[in-house]
Amino acid sequence: MSQLITNIGELMTQDGEAAVLRNAAVVLEGERISWIGPAAQAPAADEAYDAGGRAGLPGWVDSHTHLVFAGDRTAEFEARMAGESYAAGGIAVTVNATRAAGDYDLTRLLLGRVAEAAAGGTTYLETKTGYGLDVGQEARSARIAAGAVDEVTFLGAHLVPAGWDPDEYTDLVCGPMLDAVRPYVRWADVFCETGAFTAEQSRRVLSACAEAGLGLRVHGNQLGPGDGVALAVEFRAASVDHANHLTDDDVDALAGTWAGFRAGSGAQGTPGTVATCLPACDLSTRQPFPPARRLLDAGVQLAIASNCNPGTSYTTSMGFCVATAVLQMGLTISEAVRAATVGGALALRRHTGEDTDGRRAIGSLAVGHRADLQLLDAPSTTHLAYRPGMPLVHAVWRAGKRVR
Numbered sequence: 001m002s003q004l005i006t007n008i009g010e011l012m013t014q015d016g017e018a019a020v021l022r023n024a025a026v027v028l029e030g031e032r033i034s035w036i037g038p039a040a041q042a043p044a045a046d047e048a049y050d051a052g053g054r055a056g057l058p059g060w061v062d063s064h065t066h067l068v069f070a071g072d073r074t075a076e077f078e079a080r081m082a083g084e085s086y087a088a089g090g091i092a093v094t095v096n097a098t099r100a101a102g103d104y105d106l107t108r109l110l111l112g113r114v115a116e117a118a119a120g121g122t123t124y125l126e127t128k129t130g131y132g133l134d135v136g137q138e139a140r141s142a143r144i145a146a147g148a149v150d151e152v153t154f155l156g157a158h159l160v161p162a163g164w165d166p167d168e169y170t171d172l173v174c175g176p177m178l179d180a181v182r183p184y185v186r187w188a189d190v191f192c193e194t195g196a197f198t199a200e201q202s203r204r205v206l207s208a209c210a211e212a213g214l215g216l217r218v219h220g221n222q223l224g225p226g227d228g229v230a231l232a233v234e235f236r237a238a239s240v241d242h243a244n245h246l247t248d249d250d251v252d253a254l255a256g257t258w259a260g261f262r263a264g265s266g267a268q269g270t271p272g273t274v275a276t277c278l279p280a281c282d283l284s285t286r287q288p289f290p291p292a293r294r295l296l297d298a299g300v301q302l303a304i305a306s307n308c309n310p311g312t313s314y315t316t317s318m319g320f321c322v323a324t325a326v327l328q329m330g331l332t333i334s335e336a337v338r339a340a341t342v343g344g345a346l347a348l349r350r351h352t353g354e355d356t357d358g359r360r361a362i363g364s365l366a367v368g369h370r371a372d373l374q375l376l377d378a379p380s381t382t383h384l385a386y387r388p389g390m391p392l393v394h395a396v397w398r399a400g401k402r403v404r
């Protein structure tokens with residue numbers, strides 16, 4: 001079945017140079033985009049939807065979340081707002097609540113968050129384990145996540161649980177825990193930070209996970225300068241996430257990974273390490289924002305993600321993250337939308353795909369890409385930052401199906 005979405009006042013495709021079309025239309029054929037162009041030239045389709053002059057853009061690609069959890073951390077948040085600093089140790093509170101939840105409740109909580117994200121315009125979603133922290137619990141989190149989201153990341157190296165020697169726990173992560181989660185995950189991550197995992201422990205985790213065939217990402221340089229970025233570059237990780245405290249060497253090292261890469265429909269070269277910015281987390285932890293402008297000017301590709309989790313960023317709203325990136329981090333609307341769509345796709349290595357094999361590109365609107373798009377109750381995408389906090393999402397299609 002084909003669907004024509006027509007009378008789109010402004011269509012931000014995020015596909016190369018022709019990023020914005022006026023008075024545009026899109027045709028969806030099953031799960032793929034089969035045509036994009038001026039509304040006046042649109043071909044007929046089985047069904048037609050009049051966008052009424054609204055703005056259209058790709059669905060959000062949320063490349064960094066921690067949605068498999070029970071409980072909440074209101075008390076910790078209140079203490080932080082009263083002046084306490086965030087520390088990794090708070091993760092243990094969520095681990096206890098998550099371990100205590102049954103499969104049914106954990107699944108129900110996860111599905112509720114996935115539905116909330118979809119209602120906010122998110123059409124592609126990554127999530128992580130990391131609140132189980134023993135072999136059985138991490139495998140359970142990975143299994144439950146695999147049934148609910150697009151991409152699952154193994155984050156056994158989130159915190160050393162109470163009672164464990166850090167090096168022995170790292171051995172567990174690199175051995176039996178990795179084996180147990182392996183059928184459910186495509187990615188591995190490590191929290192390389194004071195109070196979590198040292199550079200040496202992180203290196204062991206990344207080596208073992210790479211050896212097991214997983215793609216890599218790193219939580220790094222969140223709470224202070226550190227080794228996360230250097231490790232991510234050393235391992236050619238797909239992303240380093242947070243990246244709040246960067247030295248000039250960190251920026252140069254990230255930029256070096258992008259030499260020779262060209263984005264857009266005809267993407268060429270191997271993508272480097274994406275710097276994933278998590279602006280809602282930075283607000284909630286009162287960390288300085290990452291130096292996004294410096295990174296962009298140096299040639300580093302950025303992603304923006306929600307980092308939805310109960311400790312540092314309890315929101316699935318990518319629209320809020322985009323507004324914050326514009327209002328507080330100095331990005332243009334187009335740059336922020338790009339980071340929250342194409343940038344997330346690059347961080348998940350889903351920016352390209354074959355039109356023929358069902359593994360379609362996401363994050364930008366072009367013929368052959370997956371039909372993931374949203375319409376805003378606004379005439380332009382600028383309204384995302386101009387009207388921050390407003391529920392602007394009017395309609396959402398995910399893989400060609402209307403989900404809102």
Ligand SMILES: N=CN[C@@H](CCC(=O)O)C(=O)O
Binds near residue numbers: 191219281311313
């Ligand atoms: N920084 C590490 N992990 C999460 C927070 C987890 C938590 O505090 O529960 C983050 O990305 O911010």
Ligand SMILES: [Zn+2]
Binds near residue numbers: 064066307
């Ligand atoms: Zn995180």
